[in-house]
Amino acid sequence: MSSAARVQAISIPRPWAEWFNLPAYLLVWSIPGVAALSFYYLNQTVMAQPLNWSYALISTLPNWYIWAFLTPAIIKLSRTFPLEQDNWKRVLTTVHIPALVASMLVHSAVNLMLFRTTGLHDEVSLGLYRVHFFTRIHANIFTYAAVVGLYSAWEYYRRYVGREAQTAALQVQLAQANLRALKMQIHPHFLFNTLHSVAALVRKNENRLAVNMLGQLGEFLRLALENKGQQEIPLEQELDFLKRYLAIEQTRFGDRLKVEMDVDNDVQGAYVPNLILQPIVENAIHHGISPSMDQGIIRIIARLQDDVVSMTVADNGPGLKNPERLQKGVGVGNTQERLENLYGTQQDFSFRNGSLGGLEVNIRVPYSTDPIMKLPVEVE
Numbered sequence: 001m002s003s004a005a006r007v008q009a010i011s012i013p014r015p016w017a018e019w020f021n022l023p024a025y026l027l028v029w030s031i032p033g034v035a036a037l038s039f040y041y042l043n044q045t046v047m048a049q050p051l052n053w054s055y056a057l058i059s060t061l062p063n064w065y066i067w068a069f070l071t072p073a074i075i076k077l078s079r080t081f082p083l084e085q086d087n088w089k090r091v092l093t094t095v096h097i098p099a100l101v102a103s104m105l106v107h108s109a110v111n112l113m114l115f116r117t118t119g120l121h122d123e124v125s126l127g128l129y130r131v132h133f134f135t136r137i138h139a140n141i142f143t144y145a146a147v148v149g150l151y152s153a154w155e156y157y158r159r160y161v162g163r164e165a166q167t168a169a170l171q172v173q174l175a176q177a178n179l180r181a182l183k184m185q186i187h188p189h190f191l192f193n194t195l196h197s198v199a200a201l202v203r204k205n206e207n208r209l210a211v212n213m214l215g216q217l218g219e220f221l222r223l224a225l226e227n228k229g230q231q232e233i234p235l236e237q238e239l240d241f242l243k244r245y246l247a248i249e250q251t252r253f254g255d256r257l258k259v260e261m262d263v264d265n266d267v268q269g270a271y272v273p274n275l276i277l278q279p280i281v282e283n284a285i286h287h288g289i290s291p292s293m294d295q296g297i298i299r300i301i302a303r304l305q306d307d308v309v310s311m312t313v314a315d316n317g318p319g320l321k322n323p324e325r326l327q328k329g330v331g332v333g334n335t336q337e338r339l340e341n342l343y344g345t346q347q348d349f350s351f352r353n354g355s356l357g358g359l360e361v362n363i364r365v366p367y368s369t370d371p372i373m374k375l376p377v378e379v380e
Helices: 003-008 022-046 053-058 061-080 088-117 126-135 137-186 188-203 207-226 235-256 278-289 323-327 330-346
Strands: 232-234 257-263 271-273 296-304 308-315 348-353 359-366
Touching: 022 053, 022 061, 053 061, 061 088, 061 137, 088 126, 088 137, 126 137, 188 207, 188 235, 207 235, 232 235, 235 257, 235 271, 235 278, 235 296, 271 330, 278 296, 278 308, 278 359, 330 348, 330 359
Parallel strands: 257 296
Antiparallel strands: 232 271, 296 308, 308 359, 348 359
């Protein structure tokens, strides 16, 4: 299991999960009941009044056990209609206030029937129901608010820990992406091929091309280090970085590599994951173009489709012969995890044999001119 997957697996248990313990739950709700019973005892003692233990027990502890029975429904309602910054007024007025009134009506009805069953009331009447309703109205409002408030606080805490875990996962994944890029940059095979190409150009007295290739290599390294630690960058910067890499590869492969880039102008400023395209293009060249002596084509397309940025990398290589092997690849797995952590279900990552005959990889992310991760993550 990867480090990113381990971090992503961190979670906080939700209420009413397998760890729920009924005796402990009832014990918690007994605390305010015992406090009310103690208050009744002290009040009667101070006032020198006789103690009616039947009345004392029925009028204190059951009040809180009724709320213990109502609490799961209140929490389910709070989970379905959470109080958020942009909707709390609407949820409060249309959901929680009616639920509060309904809870108090049920609470008073059960309380009245309990008094009648135990003989503390000789009859059941609307007048007695009003007494039960209004006698505890303040305590019941406070109790309902406390249940909703404590659950909401728990949810905010759970989300906060979830965001912390998500950020940690993204840190690991971005570090891995940067590490792969840097490894590729200083990989002996990559540097050997680049420097060998420069030497070959010098021997042919094609000094201008040699200097240009060294310049592209320097710019490639500079851009990689400039964007180090950023989760997202504008597509324009991602493509600039990609062009530097492709310029080096085109100098190496010459006429054997043809690059076609078709990018809409209105998508240039969209933020996309940093280093999301370069590894895919590198794989296309390594597996689709390099093994063949025929001219290879790399086609890169970026479109804006209904507030979605669609990025496609296609080649005319041998295509997809073993989908499971590609699906289990480290690069593909890390790319999918990064997209899921950044965009959840709003993203899509797919691959198939495309119109050029080779592999076609498509990435779809929500269009945004601001990064999802507002602050860059420092990666040492």
